[in-house]
Amino acid sequence: MKFLIVWFGVFIGFAASAQNYYSPDVTSKIYTNLNQALNERERVFRLDLSEQNLSAIPLGVFEFNNLESLILDGNKITSLKFLPNQLPRLKYLSLKRNKIRKFHIPKNCLDMLSELYLDQNELIEFPQITNPMVNLIALSLSQNYINELPRDALSLTRLRFLTLDSNPLKNPELAFDYSSYLERLSMYQTGLKKLPRSYIFKNMTKLVISGNTIDYKTIDASRFLKVEYLDISYVPLINMEDFISITQFKNLKYLVAEDIGMTSLMPEIANLKKLREATFLNNQLTTLPEEIFKLKLKTIHLEYNPISKTTIELIQQNMPKTKVFFSP
Template sequence: MTQLRLRNTSAVKSLKTFTTLKKLELCRIDLSLEWPSLPANSLEELRVIDCKMKTLPSWFEKLKRLKVLRISCSEEHYRSFRFVPEVVTKLTSLEVLDLSNNGVRQIPDSLGSLTLLRELNLSGNPIEVLPESITALSSLEKLDLSSCEISQLPDSLIQLQKLKVLRIISYSKTSIFHGLQSFPEVVTKLTSLEELDLSNNWINELPDSLSHLTSMRKLDLSSNPIKVLPESITALSSLEELDLSRCKIRQLPGSFIKLQKLKVLRITGYLKTSIPHGLQTVPEVVTKLTSLEELDLSNNYIKKLPDSFIQLQKLKVLRITGYSELSIPHGLQTVPEVVTKLTSLKELDLSHNQINELPDRLDSLTSMRKLNLSSNPMKVLPESITALSSLKELDLSDCRISQLPDSQAQSQARAVLSQDQGRSVPGPAK
């Protein structure tokens, strides 16, 4: 046996006899008094999830073959570490260390001895300062500092030149800690970065030096009060996914057209004191990003799409939803005719708009698998909807549909019908 998972048990005192065991998971076990002895000569991966413990036993350093160590908690009463146990820093074969959602406040300088470490997850810990020793992790490729209390990064972080993924997401903006106040300049010097997530912070502008990150494939800046995108962002020639959701951006620079590898773009609006904020129209430059496969323009004040939208022939997912919280009329009045010409579409979400009827040309979308038209004042479905031969899911919740066109529509789709007035929906007319 090479893998073993133990959950909610206290009967096991020793696992040394499992001499071929490579992967072990301990879940919801009380380890506060005693740990089961482990097979030191074979164990390569250890996951400890939601277990009560005070520290790690000193014999842990004998796990010389351990490459992956994950000790994480999903509930606060399981958290026990205020400091990273010193014995962890003696596991010099470690390649992955996950101490997420514990009570760690301080990182020991000896962490720098883990020179083979490729992935380090310290998210969900009240860490305020990163020690200089972290820059000794010369093999590090992935670093997650999300929901910590770090307000700035040390300049010495520039030494982590193999770093490919960096996440510093502020999940809760409390009155005590507000997240990053500005874009860390040192990040722009980590030229191997491929994925950067700085969402939900207080960053209000981006540096011109952002242009140095030419290896960047995925950039998430959502939920930051950014108003203007600098020209430097268009130098990210490898960028495939960009999330600007819930920012304060009203327009995109014309040079945005340079991002021709972009496949996913999200620019959703946001509500503030019951007033929607976001795009009034679709930026023309968006329609020239012909490699786009997913576009999310939800929660904006968009009432129509430009004819040039037809250029987005690779688009597979399109979301233009309205606000469920707003009682005043807003959003699309009809399904834009140009949408029916995007024949690669597989998922279309037009929920919470003011659409009264569907166009007959809807039958051209034969690749459509998921269609969400919920919370629109539609009363009738056209026969053309029955031509969507690939449709698997159709959501008509809180519409005003009183009758489905025929049984074919029901057999081809799983219709979710939840009428706001409690009316039942009869089947096709006889």
């Protein structure tokens, strides 16, 4: 249950932010049958060959010079080879849930590519992109076996959306170095131990650092001025006072703090004046500070906390417009 809650939030937020394959501003037909598409080559802009038991990209795919989006999710593809000048207009490539171990974009290949999705594969190395023309804005690599991030990644300098969840990284902090344009970064279960203090992320609105053993003292809200969504679930809170660093995110609207070992909520929670939704599932809270009643919360999750009956009554009296969820 805990895993599903966190991952559902991550998926919805990130999927909605990047340019979507099914974006309503695209009027082109979505082809799902390769043979049919080959009969209308010049009219094919979007091709979805998901769940078709493919072990390789069919050669026919490379005949579509106007192709902009290619979806090959849920197949059995193990390796890829791109040749120069193939798929010259391709912008969106998704190869989720395959068996790919290495991924390489050589020079003069996929010049227009801006979104790449390789989640749930068998990658043991970070994708190698040696084509200097490629400038990704979205990269998603969740649930692979990547253990090291490259120090130099020119193709990521314009990156806005980056997902690295569930990779056993030795140097996860490098993810913060790639792009000053980052808007959404997800680092669930990546071995992250501290947040960098060398940059100010002026564009970041969503930050997921859950499932890591992070020193709360390294979380400097002044580096993340626009963050509206913060997920710190499963990040052990050793000293309750350390939570004060979280209350410094002045623009925070959504806070997810599930199972962090919280025994009391600091009065400084009142600093989060823009907070609208808070999740404190599976902690050890018995009471809430009076300061929380000053917030204009729309929703608060308190399931699986030993909340006292007196506190429940106070919450109901002082937060009549707030949807409050307790354990049955």
